Amino acid sequence: MHVLAQEQLRLDAGPVDYVLLALYFAFVLGIGLLARRSVSSSLDFFLSGRSLPAWVTGLAFIAANLGAVEIIGMSANGAQYGMPTMHYFWVGAIPAMLFLGVVMMPFYYGSKVRSVPEFMLRRFGKPAHLVNAISFAVAQLLIAGVNLFLLASIVNVLLGWPLWVSVIIAALIVLSYTGLGGLSAAIYNEVLQFFVIVAALLPLTIVGMIKVGGWSGLVDKVSTQYGANELSAWPGNELTGFGSNFLSVLGIVFGLGFVLAFGYWTTNFVEVQRAMASKSMSAAQRTPIIGAFPKMLIPFLVIIPGMIAGASVQEMMVFKQTGEGNVEYNDALLLLMRDLLPNGILGIALAGLLASFMAGMAANLSSFNTVFTYDIWQAYIVRDRPDSYYLNMGRWVTVGSTVIAIGTAFIASGYSNLMDYLQQLFSLFNAPLFATFILGMFWKRMTPAAGWSGLVFGTFASLSVFLMAENEVLDLPGQGASFVGAGAAFVVDILVSVVVSLATRPKPAAELVGLVYGLTPKEERTASNTGEDAGWYRRPALLAGIVLVIVIILNIVFG
Amino acid sequence: MSASNENGSRSGQRAGVFDVRQVIAALFVLYGLICTLMGLFGTSSQEIDQAAGININLWSGIGMLIFAGSFILWGWLRPIVVPTDSESESS
16 A cells, blocks of 8 residues: 555544544543453453453454455445455455354364464474464564554544654554553454444445435446446456456455455454454354454445545546546545545544554454464473463563564555565465365364475465466456465365375374364364353354345345 | 342342443443534534535434443343352352
8 A cells, every 4th residue: 555645635633523533542541451450361361361242252353354454445446446346345254254153163262272373283283383373473563564554644644643653652552552451452442443433434425325316326427437347246357357257256256255265264363363252162153253244234334435436536536537646546535534524523534544453453463462472482482481471471572562563664664565565475375274274174184294284385376376477477467366376375285285194194083182073072062052152143053144145135236 | 049139130240340332332422422512513514515415423423322322221231240150050
């Protein structure tokens, strides 16, 4: 994402807007202080003592992902591509989230591991664990820096504060609440942030819709200016860059919907950690499923405003038709805010944007903390200390990682393209992970050697596709290259894992109980449905079925 | 499990300390009040024209107050219950 620096984006925020913004920050810090009271052990700090109700972890699950890339990036895609952007939500997230809840969560939660890399350690041993823990930790630090930089650059453009002032203030705020209250503070704030983000985007969408003359007005404007392709989600050729409709649909379903999405949602500890913090197996399973309900509806608050901006904001229309002017698609949401919102609600919109960026960064820091302390420090460097040592350690790791994130933010401010590449590289690394996990969970014969070699070769495969697309050996504009790369990583990872497994010695079955499907007794992987987990509306599989039906209906209506 | 204890709740003690629902409701009461007041007294007709003829401050303010009210009601109807260890297993 580029550095926004245009005078024309400056919002004239008034005193009321600053009051609203200040109130929000006061609440964020207050939650940090309140959550601190409940922290007395390292498990409290890193996993909220596994005590949170499912609606809290479910909303946090979604809010942790509702960062800068999602809000600014997806509204930009909405302005550029229109309805096909919906695939990032309905195909690229929902099925994977349901799968995580119904199929994989029993192993994550049931095995009582404290992180996703720790699952790797118990299933595949040290080499796979180290690869996973280190790559995850590095990625989180860099992404936290990117989030911080984006936050600061938005504040810089909208309010005119110098970049470094907003970088440091934002970092200090995130540091104080994650350092004080650990994961609980991060999660409770994510829930608050979720509602503030909705309170910011909903009025914007409603006013925007009325401005363009309702749904039919938007349809009219988009189809006369840019053609009807942008109004239906399928087949989405513009988005994938495939000429053929069949390949485009296949790319979306297999590349985006299966490999990329499953890799991200089911193995990314930032997300899984929120579910691990919940208070029972049933609540852990429900976390991503409850999160799926808002996730289905968020595109209406993000993509639709993007489309409205593309069809009604003067600078955006000129840019889209001629490619000229000094705005970019990333500015779509901000331009719409500037044009429509009066002081008052404008302050809430600002709070919502900052909330979203801070949610992203706090999620990165809190998951980095856990992985660094448990999976790197406790596992390899300083072992067998009392719990208080690791709790204290976690607080200092938060301070250290914030300082590093500030550093990364300043690097990002100089090389915004570099950060784009880095993020892409990490997404490449995510693709083969899912293959290793799913094979390891269902095939008890899979060996430790297969665990790390599948990951390494799978990453190599996606990297090759990425490089070929960069050097134009493969001709895939749009998002097609990353879909193909992810598909290649998945296939190579499975092939290598199977071949290596057949040639090496598996772990004894007794060590795999609770980690592999066939070796875990049914009672151990079934959630209870009594007490606080009773009632049909608390049954994970039924809830997942309801979500699936709604998503199919949405695809038909907006397809 | 005893039918009720001193606090009048059924299966344990009310956690009076920290309920995130009340924190969220508090923020939205403040937000709702500020926006409603802005909508009533602080929004010029020019700003209303700019927002497609809607007094969006007023409507969002009312919306946020209703939302905050529903969270307060939810917290009141279903308070957080901390299970008291000695008796929770026995029923």
